Structure formats: structure tokens, C-alpha cells
Amino acid sequence: MKITINDVARLAGVSIKTVSRVMNNEPSVRKDTFDKVTAAIKQLQYQPNSAARNLASSRSYSIGYVYDNPNAYYVIEMQRGMLDACRKHHYELIIHPTNAKSPDIVQEVLELVERSRLAGLVLTPPFSEMPHLAEALTAKDIAFVRIISGSTPSPKLSNCVLVDDFTAAFKITNHLLELGHTDIAFLGGDEEHSSSGERLAGFEAALGKRGLKPRPEWVVSGSYSFESGVARAKTLLSAKHKPSAIFACNDEIAAGALFSARLMNVAIPEQLAIAGFENSPFSRQTWPRLTTAHQPNTTIAQYAAELLFKCSKKTNNKADVKQQTVFIPELVVRESTSPGG
Amino acid sequence: MKITINDVARLAGVSIKTVSRVMNNEPSVRKDTFDKVTAAIKQLQYQPNSAARNLASSRSYSIGYVYDNPNAYYVIEMQRGMLDACRKHHYELIIHPTNAKSPDIVQEVLELVERSRLAGLVLTPPFSEMPHLAEALTAKDIAFVRIISGSTPSPKLSNCVLVDDFTAAFKITNHLLELGHTDIAFLGGDEEHSSSGERLAGFEAALGKRGLKPRPEWVVSGSYSFESGVARAKTLLSAKHKPSAIFACNDEIAAGALFSARLMNVAIPEQLAIAGFENSPFSRQTWPRLTTAHQPNTTIAQYAAELLFKCSKKTNNKADVKQQTVFIPELVVRESTSPGG
DNA sequence: GGTCATTATGACAGCGCTAGCCAATGTTCA
DNA sequence: TGAACATTGGCTAGCGCTGTCATAATGACC
Numbered sequence: 001m002k003i004t005i006n007d008v009a010r011l012a013g014v015s016i017k018t019v020s021r022v023m024n025n026e027p028s029v030r031k032d033t034f035d036k037v038t039a040a041i042k043q044l045q046y047q048p049n050s051a052a053r054n055l056a057s058s059r060s061y062s063i064g065y066v067y068d069n070p071n072a073y074y075v076i077e078m079q080r081g082m083l084d085a086c087r088k089h090h091y092e093l094i095i096h097p098t099n100a101k102s103p104d105i106v107q108e109v110l111e112l113v114e115r116s117r118l119a120g121l122v123l124t125p126p127f128s129e130m131p132h133l134a135e136a137l138t139a140k141d142i143a144f145v146r147i148i149s150g151s152t153p154s155p156k157l158s159n160c161v162l163v164d165d166f167t168a169a170f171k172i173t174n175h176l177l178e179l180g181h182t183d184i185a186f187l188g189g190d191e192e193h194s195s196s197g198e199r200l201a202g203f204e205a206a207l208g209k210r211g212l213k214p215r216p217e218w219v220v221s222g223s224y225s226f227e228s229g230v231a232r233a234k235t236l237l238s239a240k241h242k243p244s245a246i247f248a249c250n251d252e253i254a255a256g257a258l259f260s261a262r263l264m265n266v267a268i269p270e271q272l273a274i275a276g277f278e279n280s281p282f283s284r285q286t287w288p289r290l291t292t293a294h295q296p297n298t299t300i301a302q303y304a305a306e307l308l309f310k311c312s313k314k315t316n317n318k319a320d321v322k323q324q325t326v327f328i329p330e331l332v333v334r335e336s337t338s339p340g341g
Numbered sequence: 342m343k344i345t346i347n348d349v350a351r352l353a354g355v356s357i358k359t360v361s362r363v364m365n366n367e368p369s370v371r372k373d374t375f376d377k378v379t380a381a382i383k384q385l386q387y388q389p390n391s392a393a394r395n396l397a398s399s400r401s402y403s404i405g406y407v408y409d410n411p412n413a414y415y416v417i418e419m420q421r422g423m424l425d426a427c428r429k430h431h432y433e434l435i436i437h438p439t440n441a442k443s444p445d446i447v448q449e450v451l452e453l454v455e456r457s458r459l460a461g462l463v464l465t466p467p468f469s470e471m472p473h474l475a476e477a478l479t480a481k482d483i484a485f486v487r488i489i490s491g492s493t494p495s496p497k498l499s500n501c502v503l504v505d506d507f508t509a510a511f512k513i514t515n516h517l518l519e520l521g522h523t524d525i526a527f528l529g530g531d532e533e534h535s536s537s538g539e540r541l542a543g544f545e546a547a548l549g550k551r552g553l554k555p556r557p558e559w560v561v562s563g564s565y566s567f568e569s570g571v572a573r574a575k576t577l578l579s580a581k582h583k584p585s586a587i588f589a590c591n592d593e594i595a596a597g598a599l600f601s602a603r604l605m606n607v608a609i610p611e612q613l614a615i616a617g618f619e620n621s622p623f624s625r626q627t628w629p630r631l632t633t634a635h636q637p638n639t640t641i642a643q644y645a646a647e648l649l650f651k652c653s654k655k656t657n658n659k660a661d662v663k664q665q666t667v668f669i670p671e672l673v674v675r676e677s678t679s680p681g682g
Numbered sequence: 683g684g685t686c687a688t689t690a691t692g693a694c695a696g697c698g699c700t701a702g703c704c705a706a707t708g709t710t711c712a
Numbered sequence: 713t714g715a716a717c718a719t720t721g722g723c724t725a726g727c728g729c730t731g732t733c734a735t736a737a738t739g740a741c742c
Contacts, residue, residue: 004698015721020700028719047456051395052698055727060392070622072413080438092435092457097421115388116433226626252626259628262603281413285567285593287600345728356692361730369690393728396697 003046012040023048050092060117062092063308066109066127068100071224073280074297078147081301082122089309094118100126106136113142120144120308122301125193128160145308147300149195153324159311160324161304165195168293168329169202169247172275175291175331176245177210179338181273185218185243187232187253193224199249199277218243222253229256237264237272244272245337251276251283254290258336273337277329288335295329303327344387353381364389391433401458403433404649407450407468409441412565414621415638419488422642423463430650435459441467447477454483461485461649463642466534469501486649488641490536494665500652501665502645506536509634509670510543510588513616516632516672517586518551520679522614526559526584528573528594534565540590540618559584563594570597578605578613585613586678592617592624595631599677614678618670629676636670644668 005023009016014037021029022037029037040046054060065082069075079095086093094116098108113121120143127133128146137144143159150162176184186203189196200219207214218236222228229248236243237260248254254276258268266272268288276283279294303325346364350357355378362370363378370378381387395401406423410416420436427434435457439449454462461484468474469487478485484500491503517525527544530537541560548555559577563569570589577584578601589595595617599609607613609629617624620635644666 002698006698016699017721017723018719021720024700030719033720049396049458049698051392051401051458052727053700054392055390055396055729056698056700058700058727072417072622075417076413079436083436083438094433095420095424095436097417097424117390117392230628255626263628281411285596287571287604347728357729358692358731359690362691365730369688371690374690390728393697394730396699397728397730399697399730 003044007044008040008046012037060119062094062118064094064096064112064118064121066096066121067124068098077297078124078301081298082305085302085305106133122304122308129194143308143311145304147304149198161300162324162326164326164328165198166202169199170206171331172247172293173203173206176273181245182212183243184245184247185236186214187248188221189224189249191221196249203247224250226252226256229253230260233257233260237266246274248276251278251280251290251292255282255286258286269337275337279332291334291337292332293329294332300327344385348385349381349387353378401460403435403459405435405437405453405459405462407437407462408465409439418638419465419642422639423646426643426646447474463645463649470535484649484652486645488645490539502641503665503667505667505669506539507543510540511547512672513588513634514544514547517614522586523553524584525586525588526577527555528589529562530565530590532562537590544588565591565593567593567597570594571601574598574601578607587615589617592619592621592631592633596623596627599627610678610680616678620673632675632678633673634670635673641668
């Protein structure tokens, strides 16, 4: 009942070895041979036995996604993207939620790779921002791709997918400036995340371009949480001189700020414009809905996984992998900054 | 470098086969032999090569989680629980997000099982509520465990983990009744989810026990979304005779209702008590925070996976698997119903 | 103590594929 | 035309484990 490589070989009129060559994208297979085999594979709906492949080649056809992120939407979208890439390339995705602050985190990840014989890893913050983890993986010759905040490709950032938080923040700030706001407050996220710093830099740059400077008391650090947004907005809006707009470092903070504003009878967006970041479902569940920056997480993750496959496949030379792609989150204008949406 | 079954056998002074027996919990291994082998495994930190096991036994050590649920928190918690169980039993979890409404969904799931050689599946709604899927899996002799809404074990529900939405809804309603509310409105979820019906039944039962009946116009169906909560609460609160409490079928609906109430200057909980369901992070990000029912998703999922392992393991007789466990979500009282929390 | 039933253990053959090598063909280009 | 190269097949040999079956150890019983 089960279709083996033998059946494919027979149907295609070639040897097992050649089918294997095709399956593994090995070079030196003529185009027409390749097509014949591909057709046979398709016709028989041949699915290679991955256990046998893994065993024989002593490498696995699965990649790992290590995460530690309270933002469920983010995680779901990331794994969705990786899964899409995996399906295309007949890989499997092994997910591994864990505690990033564990002291043995490096060891744990290495063990994961060994135990599940992973072909590589996709790392998101905070794992992608751990230099010692990257070093350990490199030392063990384990392929990995990092998704990190950044705007300028550099040799140091090889095998990275960059998300340009700077430019996105610049765009959001610019949007607020174009609406006539100059008194803009910035509510940062956790400072250990580089994304928060990048977004602040983008904010400052946009102001600077117009000869403006942020008021120091309006650049308030905190954490990426609803509560943190509530508290900071309350303070800002209680002051004598109030900002006319708030740029929150993510949607949760923005929702918190919005909440405080409502409680204090501040009309949104008439008296106060609020912008978030992420375009999480959350940003559509406030009222007014939040202007935000859309991060195409699924696409980013898919791209990262594809990059990983390139790195780990023997047929590719590693030289061309050093290229870096930069994703720029898009501005999404909604009612929290602009009455019409 | 890599430790194989050979190393363990040598260290324990037994044959490879005996180590294999121990690894697979096969019967007829003497206690002292078992201990010797176990010690050796531990000492060497032996990790069996799953590819080899799969190949040799032509069954896999991985289970699948098929889902289609917009609620990211739910999905994350479920997969977390399954993953915990998998780690314990040296299984792997294959996640498979898909579209439940696809016409070929049964075929798709069957192919997934075949392709990834899954040992079994854990199904959550809506997949767990598809009779034709269950039939197809049974016909193909594929092990699966369903997580469904229900309160009474029955032979029909073999290999099910039940979540007692009825009793939880009863508890929530009772909580509102105890606070003195009698004018309670019910905001339902999507009607195709049996959970919504179960919760309504629990609501009605609690009222009935006190000789009360729900007012028909206060039992409003809709969907499990924020917007649906906003709209329905607005209608309710615009009527001449207003409810003094709202039982929303999930936290999103409750948050929407809360939002409408605030807009209409209805004080929470003084003029209107609101309760949700799920205890999602969402329920802590409103203000006041939501009274809700905590569904221990991670535990439920872990339990379901364990049950699946029992079903699919050859060493167990299937008779004892028919037992059904019922999880009852716990009442969590917060400020949206009771001023002090 | 001997016989038989039972349990515990081991030898051996693969699971379905890949790897590496060499030989046998084309195919190309000087 | 010949040499160099690209393409394919045919072998052999596993990968690390499990299944099957034979064998050895143990126990029960008269």
C-alpha cells in the first residue's frame, strides 16, 4: 500500500539512486530526468519516509522554533509563517516554548537540537538578541536564523531577518506630525528589548527632521503592558502641560493609554491622538480603533525559515546567504489618530 | 560521541534487545534487569534516536494537534499542555493549523496523519465536534482524543476530555445571584459551538433553581467577539428596563459589553455587573478587571495528550481508556462584579 | 528430582532510505 | 577525433532501532 522510492524509480524508468538525487536536490541531474522523476513522484503522491531519511542521512528534516513571549498573537503568527515554509519544503516544525531567563538556556537549546536532530533554528527576541547563544550555536555548527530589530544590514548580522522598527516608528511619528501634532509623548516598552530603543530612535529622528526635540518628561520608559500604558498615560494627562498625541511602543500600551484618557474624559482623537505598534487583534478591539504599524509577522517568519533551509542545504553555497532582507512595518491609520479612520 | 543503545547495553551488561524492552515498557523484564538498564540510561543520558525507532517500528513517536481557532491564547495554552506531556513521554508534537471549514478537511487530516506517521491526534473544537471526522479516524484505526464541552460521561464520548461549561456557567450565574442580581442578561457565543449552548443551559439552571426564568429578550445570541459584545450591550442598556448584570459567554464579549457600558456612563459594577468566561489575559486588561471562569487549558491539553499516549501504546489494554475525566472551570471573582474584587 | 509451563533474554534480519564509490554511458569542446 | 566532463546506474554498506523467533532461565508441581 505504501509507496516507496522503488515504485517511483520503476515508474520513472530510472534508478533508485536518481530518484534520491532528485529528492535531495542534488546537482548533476539532467532537466528531463528531473522532470520525469518529479512527474512520477506527483503521480504516485509519493511521500518519502522521513524516518528512513533521517536515519540514513543522520540529519533531520525538521527545524526548531524556540520562543518565550507572552504575546500569543505574535507567537501564533510566527509559527504559522514557519509552518508555511516547512510545508513547502517538506520539513517539520518543532516548537519549543521555554524560559529565556533560565541560566542553562544555552545548554537547553543545544540539547533540543541534539535530541530532535534539528536541521536548524529560527530565533526571535529575546533569543535572537543573545550573543552567547549565537556563539554557542556557531561553535557547534548549528544553522540558525535570527529575526531582530534593525534597519541596516551589516556583516555582523549574517543570517538575520531585519525588522525596521526605526523606519516604522519614523512613519508613525510623521503621521502624527502631519496631523499637526508637535506635542507628542513616547511610551516605551521594556528596555531590554532592542525594538523599544529602535522605535524611540525613529521617533526622535522624525521629530528632528522638523527641527523638533522630544520633551524629556514625555519620553517615558515602562513595559510592554496594558497596565503600564494606563499608569503612564494617567500621569501624562494629569500634568499641567499635556501632550496632544501619544506614540505608544505597542498596542497594549496604547490601549492602556486610551483607557486612561477615556476615564479622564479626554476625547480621542480630538483632544488626544494615540498610536500603537504591532497591529495585533488587540488594536481592533479598542474604540476608537488604534492607528498602528503593521508587522507582517507571518511573512517575516516564513522568510526566515526559507533562509534557514538555504543555509542548511548542502547544495547551496553559503556565500549567497549572507544577504539580509529588511521588513518595514506599514503604517495603518485608524480612528485613534484620525477621526475618519 | 553520540550515545546509542549499544552503549547502554554494554554498560548494563545486557543485550540491546533488553534495553529496547525497557525503553518501550514492554512486559517480561525482571525488576533488577529493569533497574540496571534504567540506571545505565540515566548515567549515559541516553536519548533514543527517534528516526531509528520510527523506522524500525513503523510507527512514529509524534502526535498531532489540529486547530483552527482565532483565539491565540487558547491555542498557545493548549499546545503548551500537549508539549508538556510530550516531553515527559519522549514524543514530539506536530502542530497543524488549518481551515476547519474546508470541504476536504477529513481528507486533509488523514493525509497529515499518514505523511507525518502520527501516533494520534488531539482534537479541540471545532474538530472535536465533527462526527464525520471521528468516524473517518476510527475507520482508519487512528487514535485520537477529543476535548469537548460536556458534563456527563457517556459511552458515546469515549476518548474524550470533558470541560464542564454547564457547571462553570452555573457557578458564575450563582455568583451573580448571590450578589443580589436577578435581572441578568446572557450574551451567547457562536451557536455552532456547543460550549455556548452548555453555558446557556448552566445559566438557565442556576436561575431555575431559585425559581427564576431568564427574560427572553435578555438572552441574546451573537458571536464570540468584542464587537458583538459592544453592540448587544448597547441595545440592552438602551432599553427601558435594563439588566443589573450581564453574563457574557466569553471574555471578549464581556470586554465589549464593558466598553459600551462605560460609554453610556453606566458604573461597573455598581450599576451593572459583568462576568466573562475563559480567564484569558484579556480579562485582566480591562478596567475593572473581569470576573470570569478559569479554564485550565494547559492542564486539560496535557491530560488529553496523556490519554492519547495510553490509547496508542501497545502495552496498555484499551479497556481502561474509556474512562472520562471532567474538568470544571473555576470561578474567578474580580472587580467587574464585586467592588472589592 | 524431573517434567512441563512460563517467563526472561538474546541473535538476527530488516525498516526505507542515503552515501560513497566506480563503471558505463552520453555530451561537449578544443 | 579525442579528451574532459556531465549524467546515470549499480553496488555495498550502513543509520539505530524493533519484531520475530529461538533459546535459556525460572518456577510450579507431583
